[in-house]
Amino acid sequence: MTSPQRSSFDQRVSAVVACIPHGRLCTYGQVADWIGAYGCARQVGWALRRLSLPSRIPWQRVVNAQGRISMSLSREGSDWMQRELLIAEGIPVALDGRLPLKRFLWVPDEGQIARMGQLLRAL
DNA sequence: TAGGTGACGGACC
DNA sequence: CGGTCCGCCACCT
DSSP: OOOHHHHHHHHHHHHHHTTSOTTOBEEHHHHHHHTTOTTOHHHHHHHHHTSOSSOSSOGGGEEBTTTBOOOOGGGTTHHHHHHHHHHHTTOOOOTTSBOOHHHHBOOOOHHHHHHHHHHHHTO
16 A cells, blocks of 8 residues: 555655756756655655656656666666657667766756755645 | 565775 | 675565
């Protein structure tokens, strides 16, 4: 069953991920920080895993801090789907999932951080 | 209940 | 670079 706690966490993740600009990337760790869950990058991955695809949430813009799409058989193809979506946004992704994270990493300025804060408080 | 597994990340070698 | 270890914590046997 879905606990209210998990549901809230998922909503927070979706709210901030929705703020990532087209053609930009961020990491699971960044998302965790933004929702006030420092160190909980792993749970962010679980939250995105729960999204029903296709989704209006730009989940494909979240990659790991090593600069690669997390490839895993358990994702049943969503990893390859992520690769296609990112390529469609102009981000080159190698077959093994490697991508130029440095060049496309989104580092929100204070205004954008504040904006995300507002969205979170509105939940 | 206990133990194994991950869409993680950082430290180390 | 790559590989290993460990802390983390929700999930799933």
